[in-house]
Amino acid sequence: MRFLVCRWEVGAIEALLSRGVDVVLLIDAWEAEHRHLDPGITNRLERLVRIDSFEAMDELALLVTGLQEEGLAFDRVVSVCERGQFAAAYLAALLGLGRPTIVQSVQVRDKRAMKTAVRRLGVPTARFTTVPSGDPAAAARHVEREIGFPAVVKPVAGAGVVSTARVGTAPELEAWLAENAADGRFMAEQMIEGEEFHVDAVWVDGTAWEFAVSRYLRPRIELDDPSHLNGAVQLPAGREPELYAAVEELHALVNEALEITDGITHTELFRSPDGSLWFSEIATRPGGGGTTQAFRARGADLREVWAESLVAPDRRPEPLPAPPHPYVGWVMLTPRTPGRVTGEPSDADIAAFPYVLDVDRTARVGDVVWTNSLAPGLSLVIGADSEEQFTERALALEAALVFETRPAVEAAA
Numbered sequence: 370m371r372f373l374v375c376r377w378e379v380g381a382i383e384a385l386l387s388r389g390v391d392v393v394l395l396i397d398a399w400e401a402e403h404r405h406l407d408p409g410i411t412n413r414l415e416r417l418v419r420i421d422s423f424e425a426m427d428e429l430a431l432l433v434t435g436l437q438e439e440g441l442a443f444d445r446v447v448s449v450c451e452r453g454q455f456a457a458a459y460l461a462a463l464l465g466l467g468r469p470t471i472v473q474s475v476q477v478r479d480k481r482a483m484k485t486a487v488r489r490l491g492v493p494t495a496r497f498t499t500v501p502s503g504d505p506a507a508a509a510r511h512v513e514r515e516i517g518f519p520a521v522v523k524p525v526a527g528a529g530v531v532s533t534a535r536v537g538t539a540p541e542l543e544a545w546l547a548e549n550a551a552d553g554r555f556m557a558e559q560m561i562e563g564e565e566f567h568v569d570a571v572w573v574d575g576t577a578w579e580f581a582v583s584r585y586l587r588p589r590i591e592l593d594d595p596s597h598l599n600g601a602v603q604l605p606a607g608r609e610p611e612l613y614a615a616v617e618e619l620h621a622l623v624n625e626a627l628e629i630t631d632g633i634t635h636t637e638l639f640r641s642p643d644g645s646l647w648f649s650e651i652a653t654r655p656g657g658g659g660t661t662q663a664f665r666a667r668g669a670d671l672r673e674v675w676a677e678s679l680v681a682p683d684r685r686p687e688p689l690p691a692p693p694h695p696y697v698g699w700v701m702l703t704p705r706t707p708g709r710v711t712g713e714p715s716d717a718d719i720a721a722f723p724y725v726l727d728v729d730r731t732a733r734v735g736d737v738v739w740t741n742s743l744a745p746g747l748s749l750v751i752g753a754d755s756e757e758q759f760t761e762r763a764l765a766l767e768a769a770l771v772f773e774t775r776p777a778v779e780a781a782a
Contacts, residue, residue, distance in 0.1 A: 370680060371415065373436075373446045373460060375423065375453030377404050380662075381655055382414075382449065384676035391415040393441070395432075395456075397423050405736075423456040433463040445679060447632075448654055454478045468631070469653065476627050477653045478526050481556055487626045487648055492619060494648045497558035499525070505546035509539040512557040519560040521590060522546070524553050535560060535590050561639040561647050565589060567601060568616055568636040569656050569664075571674045573682045575630045579664065579674050579689060582609070582616050583698060586760060589637075595744050597767060600700035602759045603663055608695070612640075619646055629653065631682070633675040635660060659699025659748040665727045666692040666750050694752030697726065700763045703746035704732065704772035707739045712773030714747060719770065724762055726750045737777045746772065 371391040374382060377400050385392055393416045396404070401419050411417050420428050436443075443464055448457035458474030461467070476482045484494045498515040500522060501508045512520055522542060523533040532549060536542040546555070565588040570580040583601040592599060606613045620636060623629070635656030637649040655661045661671035667689035677686060704710060713734055719725055731745035732738050738745055749766060753759035 370444050371442065372679075373443045373464070375446070375448040375457045375460070376400065376450035377406065378449035378655065379407065379410060380670055380672045381447075381676070382410055384670070384672045385679070386410070386413050387673075388676050388680045390676075390680060393418065393436070393443075395420055395423075395453075397421065423453055426459060429456055429459055430463060433460060437464075447679070450654060451478070451652060454652075454654065470628070473628055473653075477629075477651060480523070480525055480527075480650055483627070483650060484558075484648075487623050490622045490626045492622050492626065492648045493645065495521075495559040495561050497556050500546065500550065500555040500557050502550075502554070505543045505550070508546055508550075509543040512542055513539045516557050516559055518542075520557045521560055522550075522555055522557045525556045526554070533590065561641060561649075563639050563641040563647075565649070566616070566638045566640065567656060567660060568620060568634075568638060569660050569671055570620070570634050570636075571671065571678050572624070572629065572631050572634065573678050573685065575624070578678055578685060579671060580617070580620075581664070582606075582613060583660070583663070584756070586700075586763060588639075594705075595701070595740060596703045596705045596746075598700075598760070598763060599703065600659065600698060600763055601663075602696050602698035602753075602756055603692075605695055615646055619648060623648060623651060627651065631678070633671065633678075657743065658701050659729070659750060662727060662729055662748055663697055663699045663750050664689060666694070666697040666752060692752065693726070694724070694754060696753045696756060696759050697750060698759060700749050700751060700766060701746055702749065702767060702770050702772070703740065703744040704738050704774045705740070706774050708737065708774035708776045710734050710736050710738060710772055710774055714770035714772070719747075719749070722751075722762075722766060722769075724752050725766070726752050732772065738772075738774065 374392050374394045377396050392414050394414050395418050398421050446457045446461040448454045454474050458469045458471045461469055476486050484497055496516055501511050519535055519537045521535055534545055536545055565585045567583050571578040581603050583603045585601045586598040632653055633655055634651055634653055636651040639647040655672050664671040710732055727750035729748040751762055753762055
């Protein structure tokens with residue numbers, strides 16, 4: 370079995386390799402320069418191919434012709450990252466594979482197409498409009514007329530809350546656009562107040578092998594400091610039966626609208642103060658942060674379940690067992706200032722907290738890091754007896770496990 374995999378994501382690639390998949394991995398120029406490509410992984414690949422850009426259709430087409438000339442046949446094309454989804458569908462079409470389709474890749478990447486598709490089946494979602502390019506003042510007036518304020522402005526094909534902001538007035542939006550929107554396509558949408566959840570699942574023929582609802586410790590739009598309460602707690606289905614029933618009903622409509630029957634999904638929802646659920650967005654790739662890692666408390670990272678579903682969809686494993694604590698979840702501890710990492714929490718520092726169940730290090734001494742919602746750091750799975758205790762423990766870890774950094778230019782001098 371041979372897969373063509375778009376972009377670098379260690380957990381997903383390792384899960385495929387460990388199941389005997391021959392992986393041809395595509396990375397772009399940015400990844401080649403900025404990612405630490407672990408030789409323990411790259412040496413196990415059938416081939417590592419560097420391309421200039423996942424957006425260059427001519428380069429992708431020429432690549433496929435070359436692979437076919439060599440006689441390489443592929444069973445699947447998968448993207449393990451948001452920014453490889455358009456390319457994955459194009460490559461699958463060139464290789465004669467049915468999935469992912471180009472239409473689906475647009476609908477799970479362009480948030481306007483996504484919301485339009487799910488609305489047709491009656492899924493509640495925020496009103497939105499495309500932000501006109503050009504004159505920021507005219508764009509702000511358009512948003513005020515079509516959506517009103519407060520509003521959320523974001524890239525139409527963004528990731529996380531990077532380049533995303535909540536704006537309260539037309540002048541505020543005008544100033545934000547003048548500074549941030551010169552080189553991108555943006556949308557504005559109605560602000561939905563309330564709790565934010567992420568839903569992570571693996572699907573085979575429309576049936577969920579695993580399905581879990583997690584509540585973010587803070588709505589992502591409020592994550593102005595990614596080193597503070599950056600995480601989520603997985604909610605036990607037995608303690609939240611009404612929530613799970615409502616989420617499953619909504620998710621079934623989303624899957625139908627976007628023709629999702631197989632693979633892994635990461636979905637974000639809001640619950641307003643009146644209890645209504647609102648669909649925010651969905652991605653057909655592993656969730657970021659510790660969203661898949663949190664499942665390890667129950668026996669397997671969700672990326673492993675996903676890999677198993679791709680390799681052996683006819684052999685459904687037993688559902689993952691209950692975790693050792695009623696509530697498990699993830700917290701991301703990131704450097705508080707950007708720069709080169711000069712100090713990091715030690716294994717002994719982490720071991721002082723017995724409720725830490727799993728550790729992933731995504732930033733090490735010597736790495737240059739930034740500070741936003743996608744910043745690397747220390748991803749921890751923790752357990753607790755209640756949501757309140759989970760938050761208390763997350764705060765205790767924040768206070769005790771701290772990175773040290775200095776400006777990257779100074780560090781390089």
